[in-house]
Amino acid sequence: MEYSILRNLIIEIPQMPGNFAKVASVIGAEGGDIGDIETLKIGTHTTVRDISVQFENKEHVERVVDKIRALGDGIVVHAISDDVMKAHEGGKIHMSSRRPVRSLGDLRRVYTPGVANICEIIHQDPEQADYFTSIGNTVAIVTDGTAILGLGNIGPVAGMPVMEGKAVLFDQFVGISGVPILLDTSDPDEVVETVKHIHQAYGGILLEDIGSPHCFEIEERLKKELDIPVMHDDQHGTAVVTLAAILSACRTAGVDLGKAKVGQIGLGAAGLAICKMLMEYGVEEMYGSDLNAAAKDRLRESGGTVIESINELMEKSDIVVATTGVQGLIKKEMVREGQIILALSNPNPEIAPDDALEAGAAFAADGRLVNNVLGFPGIFRGALNARAKAITYPMLLAAAEAIVDSTKPGDLVPHPLDPNVHVNVTEAVERVAGDGQLD
């Protein structure tokens, strides 16, 4: 028997002698190979175990699980988890203490009565909170769940794994504590009011996966009303990394970006910000397509040109970026020889890079490679280090240039696990940080 996949079966078994043996026998009789067994929970009447089993293929998994379910007698298969599911069990983040309490002296220093002195100091001089609390190193990751990746409006709780993921990246790459905030409203007034009322615990606000068009108003108002950095990642984090990838491709291909014709498919949060950033950089012929009339109006107001048909946009553009959330929207026959194609939708791109290259593209990448993970950690680290009150266009442009400078010749972007890129983005942003607003 050839085993090709490993799954973990989370099974609740009534505490009766022989019950676990029944489950193990079924797995064995059906050809599954049992590995580690972990007891997750011992209840009054049942025990929940995580049984690691090797299977031949997906059909084999289903066959074995069906047989276990057929045992009855209160035996319940709660979940069949894979590597990704396993990585999410119990959540991916945990707030932990930086000061262990090992003695009464520690307790009195870290907590009462010692802490009262620090409260008084901050009360008399609020700026001391920068030194005596974690506020200046903590960023709220705020979502209303309306545009979770390209999965649409699936709500903030379903979006929590993405927010936890952003927190993992903040911590690992730049040592920032990211705290997910899930809002059960997408009304701009309520979102703005809620964030305003909680913002004092945070050094910055990362807006994440908030859909268009309300994301524009929410970001604009929060930036005006708060004196800490606020950035909608899907707009500006994405625009920074996209500009960097395009600059690297142009450098390799010897193309002058200012003179290139650039087409953007999808003019939502990510798409409109990408267009604005490219035009800010000097792209003169910026085309855009969307199904939504208001989205197209926003591009016109920003100085871009709307092209109604995606086919025509593909035909006219030297560089194409897509952020629609629609898998497979770009067909191979639409690709023009020598084009640069960035199909950035997650979890699935508008065209697979291999298909685009096969169809003649000179460069092609998807949203796994060209991803805002290369931007947002360093942008916030730099802004917090500089105690900036806002994230400005010069800071974003500096971040994009730092990403280009961190890219190996021939590559489009650096490896996200290369610590240099996050250090370089941090330093570049910190250097140019200052007051200002995104427009």
Ligand SMILES: NC(=O)C1=CN([C@@H]2O[C@H](COP(=O)(O)OP(=O)(O)OC[C@H]3O[C@@H](n4cnc5c(N)ncnc54)[C@H](O)[C@@H]3O)[C@@H](O)[C@H]2O)C=CC1
């Ligand atoms: N690689 C990366 O770093 C990032 C990727 N994205 C991806 O971009 C996608 C969009 O995200 P957002 O801009 O936040 O969402 P959004 O909902 O704000 O924008 C999507 C836009 O695409 C348009 N659209 C949908 N179907 C279309 C079609 N068939 N033709 C033309 N336009 C169409 C919609 O009308 C909307 O304006 C998602 O899949 C997301 O995962 C977003 C941010 C970062």
Ligand SMILES: CC(=O)C(=O)O
């Ligand atoms: C990467 C990201 O932020 C997105 O796909 O929404």
Ligand SMILES: [Mg+2]
């Ligand atoms: Mg996002």
